Amino acid sequence: MWYQSNDLRLERLDSETAVLWFDVADQRYNIFTPTLLHQLDAVLDVLAGSPPRRLLVRSEKPSGFFAGADLRTFANITTPAQAEHLSGLGQRLFQRLAELPSCTIAVIFGPCLGGGLELALACDYRVVVDRPDTVLGFPEVELGLIPAWSGCQSLPRLLGIEKALKGILLARKWNAQEAVKNGVADKLLPAGNEMQPLSSDLLAELPVRKRAWTVQAAHSLRQTLLERNPLGRSLLFHLTRKTLAAKVPDDMPAPYLALKAVETGIRSGIQAGLAAERQAAGELSQSEACRQLIGLFFARERYRKMPPHLANVPRPEVRKVGVLGAGVMGAGIAQLALVRGYSVVLKDVNDAALETGLKRIRELCDKAVSRGILSAADAQERLQHLKTTTDWDGFGEVDLVVEAVVEHVGIKRRAYRDLEAILRPEAFLATNTSSLSLNDLSADLKHPERFGALHFFNPVHKMPLVEVGRTDRTTEATLAALTAFALDLGKVAVQVGDSPGFVVNRVLLPYLYEAMRLLLEGAEPSEVDHGIRRFGMPMGPFELLDQIGLDVAAHVTRSLQPRFADRFPGDPPFDRMVLAGFLGQKSGQGFYRHRDGKTQRYDAWRPLLDIPSDLRLRLDPEDLRERLIYPMINEAAACLGEGIVAEPQDVDVAMVFGTGWAPHRGGPLHYADHLGLGSLVSGLKQLAERFGPRFQPCPELLRRHSEGRPFYPPEHWQKLTA
Numbered sequence: 001m002w003y004q005s006n007d008l009r010l011e012r013l014d015s016e017t018a019v020l021w022f023d024v025a026d027q028r029y030n031i032f033t034p035t036l037l038h039q040l041d042a043v044l045d046v047l048a049g050s051p052p053r054r055l056l057v058r059s060e061k062p063s064g065f066f067a068g069a070d071l072r073t074f075a076n077i078t079t080p081a082q083a084e085h086l087s088g089l090g091q092r093l094f095q096r097l098a099e100l101p102s103c104t105i106a107v108i109f110g111p112c113l114g115g116g117l118e119l120a121l122a123c124d125y126r127v128v129v130d131r132p133d134t135v136l137g138f139p140e141v142e143l144g145l146i147p148a149w150s151g152c153q154s155l156p157r158l159l160g161i162e163k164a165l166k167g168i169l170l171a172r173k174w175n176a177q178e179a180v181k182n183g184v185a186d187k188l189l190p191a192g193n194e195m196q197p198l199s200s201d202l203l204a205e206l207p208v209r210k211r212a213w214t215v216q217a218a219h220s221l222r223q224t225l226l227e228r229n230p231l232g233r234s235l236l237f238h239l240t241r242k243t244l245a246a247k248v249p250d251d252m253p254a255p256y257l258a259l260k261a262v263e264t265g266i267r268s269g270i271q272a273g274l275a276a277e278r279q280a281a282g283e284l285s286q287s288e289a290c291r292q293l294i295g296l297f298f299a300r301e302r303y304r305k306m307p308p309h310l311a312n313v314p315r316p317e318v319r320k321v322g323v324l325g326a327g328v329m330g331a332g333i334a335q336l337a338l339v340r341g342y343s344v345v346l347k348d349v350n351d352a353a354l355e356t357g358l359k360r361i362r363e364l365c366d367k368a369v370s371r372g373i374l375s376a377a378d379a380q381e382r383l384q385h386l387k388t389t390t391d392w393d394g395f396g397e398v399d400l401v402v403e404a405v406v407e408h409v410g411i412k413r414r415a416y417r418d419l420e421a422i423l424r425p426e427a428f429l430a431t432n433t434s435s436l437s438l439n440d441l442s443a444d445l446k447h448p449e450r451f452g453a454l455h456f457f458n459p460v461h462k463m464p465l466v467e468v469g470r471t472d473r474t475t476e477a478t479l480a481a482l483t484a485f486a487l488d489l490g491k492v493a494v495q496v497g498d499s500p501g502f503v504v505n506r507v508l509l510p511y512l513y514e515a516m517r518l519l520l521e522g523a524e525p526s527e528v529d530h531g532i533r534r535f536g537m538p539m540g541p542f543e544l545l546d547q548i549g550l551d552v553a554a555h556v557t558r559s560l561q562p563r564f565a566d567r568f569p570g571d572p573p574f575d576r577m578v579l580a581g582f583l584g585q586k587s588g589q590g591f592y593r594h595r596d597g598k599t600q601r602y603d604a605w606r607p608l609l610d611i612p613s614d615l616r617l618r619l620d621p622e623d624l625r626e627r628l629i630y631p632m633i634n635e636a637a638a639c640l641g642e643g644i645v646a647e648p649q650d651v652d653v654a655m656v657f658g659t660g661w662a663p664h665r666g667g668p669l670h671y672a673d674h675l676g677l678g679s680l681v682s683g684l685k686q687l688a689e690r691f692g693p694r695f696q697p698c699p700e701l702l703r704r705h706s707e708g709r710p711f712y713p714p715e716h717w718q719k720l721t722a
Helices: 034-049 071-075 080-099 115-121 151-159 161-169 176-181 200-205 221-227 230-247 254-268 270-285 288-302 328-339 351-370 376-383 409-420 476-488 504-520 525-535 541-548 550-564 574-579 621-641 648-659 668-675 677-691 699-707 715-720
Strands: 008-012 017-022 054-059 103-108 111-113 125-130 135-137 173-175 187-190 320-324 343-347 386-389 400-403 428-431 451-456 465-469 492-496 592-595 598-601
Touching (some): 034 080, 071 080, 071 288, 080 270, 103 115, 115 135, 115 151, 151 161, 151 254, 161 221, 161 230, 161 254, 173 176, 176 187, 221 230, 230 254, 288 648, 288 668, 288 715, 320 328, 328 343, 328 351, 351 376, 351 386, 400 409, 409 428, 428 476, 465 648, 476 492, 504 541, 504 621, 504 648, 525 621, 541 592, 621 648, 621 668, 621 677, 621 699, 648 668, 668 677
Parallel strands (some): 017 054, 054 103, 111 135, 320 343, 320 400, 343 386, 465 492
Antiparallel strands (some): 008 017, 451 465, 592 598
């Protein structure tokens, strides 16, 4: 051994080749900690004193190369100067690595993200192992940060400016094959070579020569025109700023500062670009967006683990799953369970419905193969563990049934009666209902203690949230089993009590209700949607309605409205549109026209709702946000006050990961604290005076305001990032 410390070691293979192995202690993945950075500084001193001809940079962890920097370090920074110092330290170390006389080769498998990719880009060559979890990218802007350890300088010089901007500003990620195809990596190795020595043939293909950190030659005429002259570069940066202004929500500084760092480095040189990175790191460390996004990262990790009160509850193991209903949701749940290693029995009323479900499952498996999540052989093998039936054959052997049939109390109850005659005594039953009361659904069950909810969101394979619901009689063993299943599927699991719509749909109800009120007053859907996207939602309320389907929205609203009739009298007029065939994307027309993958403005719905063509309501952006966002905050607080959730973060995590609720604002209750409860209560009361009692602040808001008690106390941040 040439050099060894706690987290890395330097090993000579022969007279010409050495390996720098990383294995950060007490971590599942390699991450850059302050301790590791100082160890890297020491080993670079050794290498500078006696450089090998060739240096391989590798991970000893089977989990992968590097998952990035330790966010806890950044989360506990209190001043811009601290962030600038940390950025400068990483830049200096990676520049030292890049300037070694040795030819450096990064051998990458698994995650190579953030600071891990910056380390790899400081090497002369990158070799990637072709396995499903290999992924390279800069996710920093999703955390309110930028690549500030030289990534905004190295990636443009490797790929060209336009490609690099897409990688940095869009947080684009490349799998192993894409990395080689796009020039991020140089060579592709087959899976199984993670820990093997590189072959002499491969090493011979990678010349023992340094690569200069300079802009590479143009690969296309477009790149030549845009990137090889000052006028083209000015146009490229101008167009990028224009795109950011149209797409990036308000109060999100990271993409703009990343663009500035890239542009500065191209116009004024690497050292000026590195200085811009350091300055950006300092500014972003104190931004509200960065704080909330990093907080959500830690919250997501928390909700991907078993809650402490359930962690030690004994529960039967779930290995075989029954799915009742082969529609969009049932097929999605079945496919995800198959991919995650469960055996699945899928039931529907007839062969035609089953065949439709099977087709969707196969399509989802094909997509997983195309994205590198599964190999073709693995997908075929998993499909062998799927059984379909139009009766109850096989359900006597399952450990858990997930019911995903039509949203009708009577139909679900009849299915449960049949199921209870077949299920083993220790088997669990969960409903995927999105709008019905769990206590109502379980009223006739002989064993209601084994019943709960697993509310997935569409599309199941993409949406990260599952609401795990309980009745008054659900046991902790049932909750633990349902939660463990959701977590094993890779989901963020939030515990919720029995309320129609649980948390997500209940909080969405006043939002969509108010959007329809605005529509009837003459608001233009595209203007409303634009204003809400500026706030940070992934789509506006009318875009959302078109996506989920107006028929679905009508059904859910009818189910929820009686429970909240005192605040939301009357159903939104979805039924008139549904009867006329205006279902949204699925029918090609809703509040917008949908054709050939394009969404266009559309006014044909106006006569259906008796809205005069000349009626136009112009809303101030602030008024728009207050009318749509304040009711959501109010309902979120009501969920907390009524005990539907145990703590504020349950609501915020559910809304962000279930709907995409403005992540850089942290969720509705985080945003309430940001606004100030006094300002929020005052604003709701003013809205109630103007528009009616639906805006009256709920008791929980009034109580916290009178007590001067925010939803999140100051110590919350320290506990979250501990």
